[in-house]
Amino acid sequence: MTITAQFTLERGAFALDVDLTLRDGEVTAVVGPNGAGKTTLLRALAGLERVTSGGIRMGELLVDDGSGVFVSPQRRSCGYVFQDYVLFPHLSVLENVAFGPRSRGMPRRQARAEAGRLLLQLGISGLASRKPAALSGGQAQRVALARALASAPSLLLLDEPLSAADIATKRELRAGLVERLRDFKGCCVVVTHDPIDALLFAERVIVLEDGKVVQDDSPAGLAAHPRTGYVAALLSLNLIRGVAAAGVLTADGGLEVQIADQSLAGPAAAVVRPESISVHPQSPHGSARNVWSGVVSLIQPWEDQVRVHVDAQPPMIATITAQAQAQLALEPGSRVWLSAKAVDIRAYALGPEHG
Amino acid sequence: MKQRAGLVAAVSMMLMAVIGTSASLAAPMPAPTPAPTGSITVSAAASLTDVFPVIARAFMKKYPGTSVKFNFAGSSTLVQQMIAGAPVDVLATASEPTMWMAVSAGQVGTPLLFAKNTMAIAMPPGNPARITGLASLARPGLLLAQCAVTVPCGAAARDLLARNAVIIRPVTMELDVRAVLGKVMAGEVDAGIVYVTDVRSVGPKVSSVTIPSDLNVTTTYPIAAVNGAANPSAAQAFVNYVRFTPSAQGILRAYGFAKPW
Amino acid sequence: MRPRAPWFLAVPGAIALLLLVAPLIALVLRAPWGSMLDIISSPIAVDALRLSMLTATLATVLATLLGVPLAWLIARSGLPGTGIARSLVLVPLLIPPVVSGVALLNAFGRRGTLGQFLYDHFGVQLPFTTAGVVLAEAFVAMPFLVIAVEGGFRSLNTQYEEAAATLGASSWTTFRRVTLPLIAPALGAGMVLCWARALGEFGATITFAGNFPGVTQTMPLAVYQALESDPSVAIALSLLLIAICVAVLIALRGRFIRPLAAP
16 A cells, blocks of 8 residues: 655654655664654654644554544554564563464464464564563564564554674674565565665665755765755765855855766755875875865774874764775874865756755 | 458458448548648549549549549440559449459459449430330330440449340440440430430430339449559548539439449 | 671660560460360350451452552552542541541441441441441541552552553553552552451440440450450460461461562
């Protein structure tokens, strides 16, 4: 079915404002900083919160219109995987998974058989008689997913499904989850703060910041044209926003950047990958390159290289080799000059929705 | 050993009854020398709750410098408290058997009989159940209250009913007579068997039926100073005051108690 | 290193233990062991014990059926006045039991505000009946249950109920299969406390329900009455009651006593 959510949800000073459509078979990732409203969005779709105005429609059925109409969570066909899994501690894994079908009227034996089948499908049938307290993080996540899927919901909601797992388990779970979500026939929304998850699971990514949708794009589109600093940082990109004219992007802070695209005009943004930025101990002379100056604020080992955070206008992250760092004798507080070639700076127009 | 003590007690009680009786006909009360002073604690039966404080005031007026504190409860409870070591100077119970218990435990000195009481039937004001006498108590469906037979008032009620061949089925056997009275006044029972003094003390708050004296049962009230009391002279002075003075006896009469002889 | 007890804790602690245990030891030492069997098999004792067990259990059942919903309302409903309700629930805990009895009499007695209505229209009379004993005991003991269960509800993670809702469970199913099992320790502790309090009640029952063997004379009343005529019987009956309570506590050890210590 198609789910349309076009509503405002006010809670105190915070307001969540969305307009989106979810389709069968499509996995939508929702990313955003803490407090952006991601969990609130999921809860509104599930019926755990009521909208203030607007409406949510599941298929033909209006489930919430902010005033008289409200369909309770029990009657929405929705599976929810909570961030902490929230497995019922007093029930075994099998009974947890059978809970949904049983609550909807299936006789106990049948429900348990269904649950057993699902556990088998997910490769965790050996856990059936265990209690949640005896499960590892990864096992619990799979049980939580099984429990949500057991009632064959039309809408599957996952709230940070991998956040409770440690790094080693995450990799393994991620692979499993990608497959499950791909097989899922209904609408699926995954909230995550990990960009890799967003890019892996989803066909579509929605970026929420402070209750507003700031970007709604495919993962590739997101990576290619991030609209806000948050998204860029998410993707480990440097972002410069400003106004473009005749091959120069004048950044909001005053900096002027040479860009390759001469035809670009109007509000625009440019991304530079950290690897494309060169770090110099003194101002480099010579050809017309883009040069900034700033003070090193943080040096971070990053896999087998080094990330240098520079407090410039705008702030930048550069990735250099460990030898280079040693050679330059960089440390926090060092003044450096950064440069990037115009060809490494990718600029694009920012549409009217930016802001 | 116990039997001998009991025999001694019985003989003492009879002697005291004789002495007490004769004393009233003979000389005035022995004057206490020197004048009593200080405070005394008196354990007294529940049915003395209204009359004893009045007597105490008169006593304190006569002997300035004295003060009397009271401890009212069912007679058997008072005796048990005393045996367990309660610091009491004077004991006044509502029946001879209860005083007997204290005597045989060696707790008190010579008891004097100071008053008599008889039974009455009390009903809520207006007598809604239309009780007319002892016989009407046997009517089925009535809610009746009496004291438990372990309490003097209850023993007297049992004797009263036996004497008059009336069989009742009470709904409660309260642990002191004031509790019976309370239930009657609240209208929770149709009638209760209490003392005439109780009926007198609450006045219009209950209706009552007098029981003719030839059908009635009397209980006698003994009073004694406690052995090893903190203030023996004042204790004995109080005992004598209650038993011998016209003012104390007059107050008892006013409250409905009869002469002990 | 084994934890050692500093003296300023060990000494008062030992005194406290002595204070609690000494009266029980004294009872054991003074008991009429020779006639114990006769006493505890006498009709008075058997009647009183049977009645006490029955009324305490019924009172606990009543308190549970009424108290659990009340506790839920106070803890969860967010309705106005729940703060006042919580304070009102504590009242029977604070007032002397006899006062409770007087209050019950004025409400449910034959001439009471509600009792009169019940009597005139339905012929129902509560004083002097076993039902009256159950009511009096439930009145004084229910606060324990409500407080314990309310604590349980309040500390329960609401996400469990939300999860159940998303899985399609109705409110009743959620309450029955998720909420109640999860507060079972608090409920159990509350019921044990309630039962123990009901068992020991004296002032409210004698004032409201009176004292009649087999009908309203519970163990505490029988003990008190025995005290007036034969203290050794009182000691024997007291020990019997204590023995029963200790047996119940041992049977429930761990399951409910630990939550009492750390709810």
